[in-house]
Each structure stands twice: as structure tokens, then as C-alpha cells.
Amino acid sequence: CAVPFDKQADHYPADWKRRFNHCLLAADQVYALSRRYFAGCYAARNRFMVSASSLLICCFDGQPGGTAMTCEEVDAAVGAGAGMVVSPHADPAVIAHTRALGAVSLPGALTPTEIAAAHRAGADFVKLFPAGEMGLGYVRAVRAPLAHIPLFAVGGVQPQDVAAFLDAGVAGFGVGGPLVPAAAVQAGDYAAVRARAEAFTGAIRAWEAAR
DSSP states (O other): OEESSTTGGGGSOHHHHHHHHHHHHHSSOOEESOSSOOTTHHHHHHHHHHHTTTTOOOOOOSOSOSSOOSHHHHHHHHHTTOSEEEOSSOOHHHHHHHHHTTOEEEOEEOSHHHHHHHHHTTOSSEEETTHHHHOHHHHHHHHTTOTTSOEEEESSOOGGGHHHHHHTTOOEEEOSTTTSOHHHHHHTOHHHHHHHHHHHHHHHHHHHHHO
16 A cells, blocks of 8 residues: 555544545555655655556545556556556647557546647547536537547446436546445445446446447
8 A cells, every 4th residue: 555645644534534544454565655745745656656556456436646647657557557548637748658659548638628639639538527527518518519539428427327428429438436435345345346337337238229
């Protein structure tokens, strides 16, 4: 387990602190990048996780972190075997470098300007975030002039929303918290996680069958 600094959870709410410390106790080893907080410590932790990705198994719960924001992080991810590089932003240099290494580029964007710029830079898909919070009306409005750009709906999408987003024209989904509920992970209830995954894939299959 890698944390950006020692005693990270000291200022967390009690329930969050209990969950955080439960994860630390379950880890074989805990590595703190610093004894105290400093500006950029979370980015440093993310870079460490990417560079050590061949040694780490991570469970993504929807929180930021672990994605490639620099060309160096792209090198580390692809070198560890990644076939797709996801970014929270749309950096033309990161997109071009990802494509040059033969990996699929999936940068994040929100506005039509950002989406068009990411596509122009060579992104295979563009991650529309936060799609769930922005709503179907926003997705349809963005898709109207940008239907040639394949979008992934990411952020706040639930299984019952899948059909409507597909009808709106999205090409795929990125799912974190709705797929891996924190309570299920804490309880070790991985059957519940599997059930959530089956709910998403089942919704996609049902939509395809109805077409």
C-alpha cells in the first residue's frame, strides 16, 4: 500500500479514518512517500504507483489518482503491460506519446472545445467526465455537433442508466465507485462486486438485443 505521507488520515472524519486504517492493516507493506504533507505529494504517490504497477494490484474506487498525466507515466504504464492509457485531462503530448507506443488513448474532457481538441490530438476515445452528474441532456447537446467523436460516459453512471446513455450515442463507459462499492470491499463481499459487474454487462447486452 502506498500513501503520500505518514498519518494521512489524522484529519479524516472518524468513519473515513477507520476505513483507511483498516486498509493499511490489511496490507502486507505500507510505504509512505514522505513523513509529512507537501504540495504535490499526491501526484508523487500516483507516479510511484504507476512506476511500480508491475508489483501492485490496485482496486479503483472512483477517487482521483493512478492515471497517466505525463509522458513518463505513460512509459511506465505501457512498459508494465497497459494497453490503454487513461488521463483525467487532455494533454496533446500525452495523447501523442500514448499513440506512438501503440496503446489506446482515453483522455478526459468536459466541454466541446476540450473534446474536439483531444480528438484532434489523436485520442482514440474521449472520456466525458462527469457524465452522470451533467446528465443526458448535456450528453445529447454535446453529441449533436460532435457525433464523429467517440465518447465514454464516466462518472456517476449506474446500470439502470446504461441504455439511456447508449441511446444518447456514447461508445462506452468508465465505472469506478458504482462498480466497486466501498461497503462491499470493506466487508470482503466480492460476490456483490461481481453482481454489480454483471448488472452493467447485462444492461449492455439487453440494449444490444433490443436493437
